[in-house]
Amino acid sequence: MKYMLLVCGDDTADASGMAPVEPWVEEHGVRRAERLYGHRLRLPAEAVTVRVRDGEVLRTDGPFAETKEYVAGFDVVDCDSLEEAVEIAARHPVATIGAMEVRAFWDGITEDAETGIRRIDAELTEAARERDIDRMMACYAPDVEVFHLVTGEEQAGIGALRKALEGWFSPLTGPVHREVLELRVRPGEGSAFSHALVRMRGTRVTGEPLDRLVRVTTGYRDAGFQWLIAHEHVSVPPETPVAGERS
Structure with a gap:
């Protein structure tokens, strides 16, 4: 089953002691073939939030919500259970200074x-x-x-x-x-x-x-x-x- 790992950073956290991400990608993406795809995202200040109200497109520069924590990147993994996805997320270096949100894809809607x-x-x-x-x-x-x-x-x-x-x-x-x-x-x-x-x-x-x-x-x-x-x-x-x- 596929899971989305939302990599949530904290702009107030000290990342100087965080381990590099590349070994995690190598382990789960190359050796174990569990990580299907992923990428880092630009900072929230560069985001654009879009809403439609009464047929009018409302565009706002910046993130959806002002908060210290934000989605800094994502990874898509394919594993047998939620527990396995949680274990993979726990090994991600950002988990030591931020948070990893694990969410399953809707099952049965899309075909591989x-x-x-x-x-x-x-x-x-x-x-x-x-x-x-x-x-x-x-x-x-x-x-x-x-x-x-x-x-x-x-x-x-x-x-x-x-x-x-x-x-x-x-x-x-x-x-x-x-x-x-x-x-x-x-x-x-x-x-x-x-x-x-x-x-x-x-x-x-x-x-x-x-x-x-x-x-x-x-x-x-x-x-x-x-x-x-x-x-x-x-x-x-x-x-x-x-x-x-x-x-």
């Missing part, structure tokens, strides 16, 4: 990157077979950027991508078979990548077969409740025979 990417891949395969462009579009972010195989040009935005896919499907008849021969996933926090070798097979309206092998490099974004494709680059692997295509 690996699961999300493989779900999207399966959805694209099913949608291609049904020639369901709406279903395919649901896998992409509204501001997606795609480098399309046919034109070689960039399509920016969901509308441009839809138009490109409609043009790709128009000379084909019947189902389009999308077979993923290879899929390598590179999960991350907030964003992720995959590299796939995909075979596309179908029949042209002229009766000619389409049999194309493509390599797809895809970037994904965590949209909060699901993962979406934010960037996609489609290309033909070198020295790959392409059947049913005119040069």
Whole structure:
């Protein structure tokens, strides 16, 4: 389960005797792989507090509350229990002069990157077979950027991508078979990548077969409740025979 460790500093505390943070990051982030991500934050004086009242955006320079203690940074850890997360937080050097607030992520709301990417891949395969462009579009972010195989040009935005896919499907008849021969996933926090070798097979309206092998490099974004494709680059692997295509 994932936990957020809020690193709470105290601007009146003497930090001269505090141990360095780097060994803690090395221990839990590299050796034990419990720390997924984290970073230090700028001081509260540089913060901007935003409120909306009656439709009006109210911006205030400075922190939400005037207090000696403030959130100086954060770390996201993945461990089996709250007790384990507390033990990790207790080892953080700032715990000796400030405080560490441990809060669990809501369970079951978001899917992990690996699961999300493989779900999207399966959805694209099913949608291609049904020639369901709406279903395919649901896998992409509204501001997606795609480098399309046919034109070689960039399509920016969901509308441009839809138009490109409609043009790709128009000379084909019947189902389009999308077979993923290879899929390598590179999960991350907030964003992720995959590299796939995909075979596309179908029949042209002229009766000619389409049999194309493509390599797809895809970037994904965590949209909060699901993962979406934010960037996609489609290309033909070198020295790959392409059947049913005119040069």
